[in-house]
Amino acid sequence: MLRTALAIVTVLALTGCTTTEKDVAVGTLAGTAIGAIAGGGRGALIGAGVGAVGGLLVRHLRNGYCEYRDHRGHLYTARC
DSSP, X not given: OHHHHHXXXXXHHHHOOSHHXXXXXXXXXXXXXXXXXXXXXXXXXXXXXXXHHHHHHHHHXXXXXXXXXXXXXXXXXXXX
């Protein structure tokens, strides 16, 4: 279970294209690692969720603008 969660998080971290996606992926990876150390498999899942939200908040606090991708794949910048 833990290996699967870590593999999924690693893939997400490597495929993040926009800065917002990268910040969320880094937060998820950090939350998973800390959660796995603290509470095993369940802790990893909880840590991943908390880390993803934390990564998004870090991006929002950085400058107030985030990059998004529309349904056609185009990138645009807007307020978070």
